[in-house]
Amino acid sequence: MDDEVRSFSFNPYEMAVQQFELAAERLQLSEDMREILRQPKRELTVHFPVRLDDGSIKTFTGYRVQHNVNRGPAKGGIRYSPQVTLDEVKALAMWMTWKCAVVGIPYGGAKGGVICNPRHMNPAELERLTRRYTTEISIIIGPHSDIPAPDINTNSQIMAWMMDTYSMHAGFSIPAVVTGKPLSIGGSEGRNEATATGVLFVSRRAAQRLGMPLKGARVSIQGFGNAGAIAARLFHNEGCKVVAVCDSRGGIYNEDGLDPAAVLRHKQEHGSVASYSFGQVVTPEETLEVPCDVLIPAAIEGVIHAQNAGRIQAQIITEAANGPTTPEADAILFQKGILLVPDILANAGGVTVSYFEWVQDIQSFFWGVEEITRRLEVIINKAFDAVARTADEYHCDMRLAANMLAIARVAEATQVRGIYP
Structure with a gap:
């Protein structure tokens, strides 16, 4: 993920607590439990x-x-x-x-x-x-x-x-x-691609939910670091048309589609995608607003907010970055009928394969990349389906549903363990 300059001032912790409170309210969580969970240990x-x-x-x-x-x-x-x-x-x-x-x-x-x-x-x-x-x-x-x-x-x-x-x-x-880590000292196969692979898996599931074929879909990616660049390659291989990408210095848009491999080579040689000649120059902010079917914010927090949410044209937003959408923007996007797959689900491929790496290190026994990808897809699809069921049950957006599901699980563990002493 590229370290881009924020164009919108906000406090990420206040946003995280606001999201927590929305979910805690719907769960009717006790004030005692809220007191425990809203603060870091x-x-x-x-x-x-x-x-x-x-x-x-x-x-x-x-x-x-x-x-x-x-x-x-x-x-x-x-x-x-x-x-x-x-x-x-x-x-x-x-x-x-x-x-x-x-x-x-x-x-x-x-x-x-x-x-x-x-x-x-x-x-x-x-x-x-x-x-x-x-x-x-x-x-x-x-x-x-x-x-x-x-x-x-x-x-x-x-x-x-x-x-x-x-x-x-x-x-x-x-x-x-x-x-x-590197493979030579206990790293795991598939770890480098894990976040982007998870983004692809949940986007497939989201497209199925909308009855929209993913093959042929137009994809715009804000952020061309590790997650964004690999996502561009994976979606391109899936048959999608990657129409826009950007990094912190600028972006490019081509409605006929870009070649992610060529764009990556250009960035490696010139330091940015902005000077790539086979596309129209756009700003990082404009990559969020170009005509597309799937939008992937893969940079930093707070880039989708109340001022620009209404201009987003995607049918699906898959949050490869952490916290790219403010609560105010969530409400606007939900009202527009855009299916947003929230960060805690969309980019969980990274931590899932990190978990696999940790398990492999603990047991000193390692799996092949095919086994890792298979296990990752099972976990991600199961999680997506559980969040979708919660969203349907509570008639809410996917972020609120994901937060409710997660917070309920953490609250249960907290309740069962109790307070020491």
């Missing part, structure tokens, strides 16, 4: 020095938030960005709790981040930052307590450094402390 803020290559010392700020661990160890990504805030990390940790619950994975939610600009740091500086940050948060992470993963501006190499640092402290290798 732990918030760790760390400030740590890193020596840069020019010899200077810079102090960085990092966070690790665990929202809820009543259904299992905390799970969630680490992002590196100048825009990281504690409220953003708290919101993402809460969404991770609901995401794991809605697909039935025995995890709680967590998230982490470091305020930095990795584009202005070389690999050696990033390694030193990663190892020091890992050391600072090592007091709360672990293979049975909190398992980090990649997110915005982090990747398998960052996870390898994190795993190695944690293992050096213990004196032996602990591959299960993180997921999203």
Whole structure:
């Protein structure tokens, strides 16, 4: 996912709590349970020095938030960005709790981040930052307590450094402390494509729900990072027409369709899709509004809001990003009859295959990519169908239904476990 500049100011944690309250109200959740679930369990803020290559010392700020661990160890990504805030990390940790619950994975939610600009740091500086940050948060992470993963501006190499640092402290290798690692040190087949694969699976299910053939559908993707670029390839291979893509510098639109492989090569060579010659130049905001059947926001939070929701022309919105749609926009889209597959379901392929990786690391026995894809499709389809049934039962949109289903599961676990002491 690209680290794009937000065009709309909002507080992600306030949005996450607002979504929670809407679902809690429909569930008639007790005030005591709301009091427990609306707050994170732990918030760790760390400030740590890193020596840069020019010899200077810079102090960085990092966070690790665990929202809820009543259904299992905390799970969630680490992002590196100048825009990281504690409220953003708290919101993402809460969404991770609901995401794991809605697909039935025995995890709680967590998230982490470091305020930095990795584009202005070389690999050696990033390694030193990663190892020091890992050391600072090592007091709360672990293979049975909190398992980090990649997110915005982090990747398998960052996870390898994190795993190695944690293992050096213990004196032996602990591959299960993180997921999203390279295959050579306990990573899983299919992990890199997992989020985009899950997006494809739920989009298929959504198209079936509308009686719309996915083959031939026009697809617009905002964000051309890992999830967006792989989604473009997968939808293209499915027979869809990818009509628009963008990254943080700009986008391109071609109503006749784009070649995702050629666009990716262009971005790798020139740093952006914006200068690709086989399309009309559009802004990242305009990729949300072009004529299409399936819209995939795959960048950052809050890009679909009350000011632009009315201009969206898609029949299906599949949220590959976390929190791309505000509650106000949800209401507008639902009224327009647009089927929105919410983030906690749509992009849960990543955490599902992270769970597979963790299980494989714990048992030291690994599966092939065909087995992983088959298991992922079963879990994602089962979750989609459960959310759709809830939406039909309560006559509500898919986000409210997904949140209700997830929150009910976490509330049940909380109730059964009780409060200690």
